[in-house]
Amino acid sequence: MYWVFKTEPTECSIADIAAAGSNGVIWEGVRNYQARNFLRDQVKTGDMVLIHHSSCDVVGIAGVATIIAEAFTDPSQFVAENPYYDPKSSADKAPWVAVRVGFVRQFPQVLSMADLRAIAGLADMQLLKKGNRLSIMPATNAEFDLVLLAAKA
DNA sequence: GCCAACGTTGGC
DNA sequence: GCCAACGTTGGC
Numbered sequence: 058m059y060w061v062f063k064t065e066p067t068e069c070s071i072a073d074i075a076a077a078g079s080n081g082v083i084w085e086g087v088r089n090y091q092a093r094n095f096l097r098d099q100v101k102t103g104d105m106v107l108i109h110h111s112s113c114d115v116v117g118i119a120g121v122a123t124i125i126a127e128a129f130t131d132p133s134q135f136v137a138e139n140p141y142y143d144p145k146s147s148a149d150k151a152p153w154v155a156v157r158v159g160f161v162r163q164f165p166q167v168l169s170m171a172d173l174r175a176i177a178g179l180a181d182m183q184l185l186k187k188g189n190r191l192s193i194m195p196a197t198n199a200e201f202d203l204v205l206l207a208a209k210a
Numbered sequence: 211g212c213c214a215a216c217g218t219t220g221g222c
Numbered sequence: 223g224c225c226a227a228c229g230t231t232g233g234c
Contacts, residue, residue, distance in 0.1 A: 063232090089217075112232055170233070188215040190231050 058104045059201040060095075061184045062122070062158070063192040066110045071120035074108065074160045081125045081159035085133045086141035088153065092193035097128045097154045100193070106158060107196060107204055109184060110167060117169040118184075118204055126157035164208040178203045 062084065064070070074082050087093055104124045110116060131153040133139045134146040143153065173179055183194045196204075 065232095091217095116233065187233095188231095190216060192231090 058099060058101065059196040059198055060100060060104060060106045061109050061118075061194050061196050062106050063109045063111045065112050066119070067113070070110065071108045071122075071160075071163045074120075074122055074158060075163055077160065079159065081122075081157045083155050084158050085131045085153075085155040087131070087155070087192060088141060088143070089190075089192060090152075092191050093153060095193045095195065096156060099195070100124055100127055100156055102127050105161070105201060107184075107201065115167045115169055117167045117173060118164070118208070119167045120163040121161040121205070122158040123161050124156055125159040128154040128156055131155040166208075168204060168208050172207065173204070176203055176207055 066072075069082055069084075084096075087096055102124050106122045106124065107118050108120050108122050110119045130151050131141070132155070133141040134143040134151060134153045136142055141153075146152065170185070173182070173185055179185060179200055182196065182200050183189060183191070184196070
């Protein structure tokens, strides 16, 4: 399948994923049930992921990653010092999962929201829907291809 | 920093 | 289980 993952580049940018090498990075801290359900139930090894930079200078899709390890228990939920700590999580009740993502490519330029909205075939893309706050969301194969085409990547 | 949209919480 | 109040997200 195809996905869009949102990230604040100050936390984990496409360049950070590139720098992580073949082990990739752990994608943790998802604390929304709808996003968690995608991550736990549908995100599979080998799936392709559009990496979206949010809350930053140039908001938009910055590159592509792939899933190299599918859902496992998110360790950050147990760590009191961690910003993603969940005091309600315990060994026998740990609702949150993480995956591991590996670098595929970084776009020469970030495809901004305006760039994306200008692509006719992306009119229904979930990422572009008003009020969308999901940090993990599916994309279609067609949307994925259009984004790569527009990125000249 | 504004604010729309949405999620979560908690009193009842 | 309803729903008002509150918190958070995230584009602009």
